[in-house]
Amino acid sequence: xxxxxxxxxxxxxxxxxxxxxxxxxxxxxxxxxxxxxxxxxxxxxxxxxxxxxxxxxxxxxxxxxxxxxxxxxxxxxxxxxxxxxxxxxxxxxxxxxxxxxxxxxxxxxxxxxxxxxxxxxxxxxxxxxxxxxxxxxxxxxxxxxxxxxxxxxxxxxxxxxxxxxxxxxxxxxxxxxxxxxxxxxxxxxxxxxxxxxxxxxxxxxxxxxxxxxxxxxxxxxxxxxxxxxxxxxxxxxxxxxxxxxxxxxxxxxxxxxxxxx
Amino acid sequence: xxxxxxxxxxxxxxxxxxxxxxxxxxxxxxxxxxxxxxxxxxxxxxxxxxxxxxxxxxxxxxxxxxxxxxxxxxxxxxxxxxxxxxxxxxxxxxxxxxxxxxxxxxxxxxxxxxxxxxxxxxxxxxxxxxxxxxxxxxxxxxxxxxxxxxxxxxxxxxxxxxxxxxxxxxxxxxxxxxxxxxxxxxxxxxxxxxxxxxxxxxxxxxxxxxxxxxxxxxxxxxxxxxxxxxxxxxxxxxxxxxxxxxxxxxxxxxxxxxxxx
DNA sequence: AAGTGGTCTAGACCACTTT
DNA sequence: AAGTGGTCTAGACCACTTC
Numbered sequence: 001x002x003x004x005x006x007x008x009x010x011x012x013x014x015x016x017x018x019x020x021x022x023x024x025x026x027x028x029x030x031x032x033x034x035x036x037x038x039x040x041x042x043x044x045x046x047x048x049x050x051x052x053x054x055x056x057x058x059x060x061x062x063x064x065x066x067x068x069x070x071x072x073x074x075x076x077x078x079x080x081x082x083x084x085x086x087x088x089x090x091x092x093x094x095x096x097x098x099x100x101x102x103x104x105x106x107x108x109x110x111x112x113x114x115x116x117x118x119x120x121x122x123x124x125x126x127x128x129x130x131x132x133x134x135x136x137x138x139x140x141x142x143x144x145x146x147x148x149x150x151x152x153x154x155x156x157x158x159x160x161x162x163x164x165x166x167x168x169x170x171x172x173x174x175x176x177x178x179x180x181x182x183x184x185x186x187x188x189x190x191x192x193x194x195x196x197x198x199x200x201x202x203x204x205x206x207x208x209x210x211x212x213x214x215x216x217x218x219x220x221x222x223x224x225x226x227x228x229x230x231x232x233x234x235x236x237x238x239x240x241x242x243x244x245x246x247x248x249x250x251x252x253x254x255x256x257x258x259x260x261x
Numbered sequence: 262x263x264x265x266x267x268x269x270x271x272x273x274x275x276x277x278x279x280x281x282x283x284x285x286x287x288x289x290x291x292x293x294x295x296x297x298x299x300x301x302x303x304x305x306x307x308x309x310x311x312x313x314x315x316x317x318x319x320x321x322x323x324x325x326x327x328x329x330x331x332x333x334x335x336x337x338x339x340x341x342x343x344x345x346x347x348x349x350x351x352x353x354x355x356x357x358x359x360x361x362x363x364x365x366x367x368x369x370x371x372x373x374x375x376x377x378x379x380x381x382x383x384x385x386x387x388x389x390x391x392x393x394x395x396x397x398x399x400x401x402x403x404x405x406x407x408x409x410x411x412x413x414x415x416x417x418x419x420x421x422x423x424x425x426x427x428x429x430x431x432x433x434x435x436x437x438x439x440x441x442x443x444x445x446x447x448x449x450x451x452x453x454x455x456x457x458x459x460x461x462x463x464x465x466x467x468x469x470x471x472x473x474x475x476x477x478x479x480x481x482x483x484x485x486x487x488x489x490x491x492x493x494x495x496x497x498x499x500x501x502x503x504x505x506x507x508x509x510x511x512x513x514x515x516x517x518x519x520x521x522x
Numbered sequence: 523a524a525g526t527g528g529t530c531t532a533g534a535c536c537a538c539t540t541t
Numbered sequence: 542a543a544g545t546g547g548t549c550t551a552g553a554c555c556a557c558t559t560c
Binding site: 316317318332346347348349350351352 | 547
């Protein structure tokens, strides 16, 4: 049986869990259909951040395809940093809890190359109505509620980044100031663990910027110092925007690092 | 025959061309050995930019492995943008001649999103001795000759980038001012076509910068305007550095764009 | 010993391009 | 029709982890 781009007839239901599932896509290679199905299971939080997903063999039985086809789907998701394969153990949903993950999206590196101690200070936490710009970026309406966070990142005891963060209020209903202050580690880890929201990609726009009086005070630099202004929009599955961020970076002893290929 | 990580016994010689070739690596998966072998053929300019490489079947005969193993090697090189597969035609060495390629390494985008007319003006072309810093970055000695280029990039008739470029003199022996002025299209295309040098990756460091009097004049902005200072080192095969570049970007109507994942 | 992902093979057929 | 890459299968064995 080797049909031209048939559709998976999957009413794939994991026998251990009973929850609704999955529509078959149309006329794409099988491995891409399987990729989509796996993504849908991630999106619906059926498989959560850090969890083990079914083995290749199991999935190939569920989907009624060969192991090689499942493998190709997982291979691509692994190179996209959405899944992580571990030989002998299984395939896991990627997480961002580890120290290492601190720098997945943060591109500011010390010129010295040395690692550094990172502190965070929450300067503000508010719920307010979305401005037109934020609403548009987050795909919200003007009346919708937004969480606004302002924080300062301190590298080796030197304030280095001032960051403003906007989040959709409904997605982070239970998020509070205390919650943020108490949490150790990367904030994206918090989003995953407590709110089941996983950022899978982001886009950034970087511009040169002259520090205003107010900004200079907050970052303890002279007025009119040069700063990087870094605007970021982060997306979860299905390209849904779930965070807007603006950072002001001091680049006297750091640089924004980027690999091109 | 399905041995544990044997070595390819390849004395692979393309019957059509007679040139020396190829050392066998040790105890790595076959497909990685093949990846290395292919890279060596690119590095030695046996297969040149834009050219068709042998088909998967041919390569699998040369290397005495299955087509699937060659396929896996090529798959990875294709996702690294080093090779390009074209169904029905074959596999080609990636090029950077097309318009599109103008933006492979240039991350400055107009805020408007519209495409724009790009002009270039060569402001300086000199041969000189490497400074300590440039020599170190390019892996040269202090006595070695370096080409220094200064040019201005003009987007829609507005000067927007001032760029300084340093190249190893010996690699670009025949490069002249006229050569550069006359050449249309991306400079990396010129390097590939005329000098057989292909940049496969680069790293950039971005910092905020205040325009000096001199720089402001060259870019037609006010003194003390904020600029991005973008330092780039580009590498060819085997991680050999072959270009150092410093760009000053005006970000009043443009931004440095970056995708994170 | 059993289960997982990792590598490799051999063969089939599909989709696309060129002759 | 012939040649290329693209998809899919089935099966073997290796390397690693856990029991």
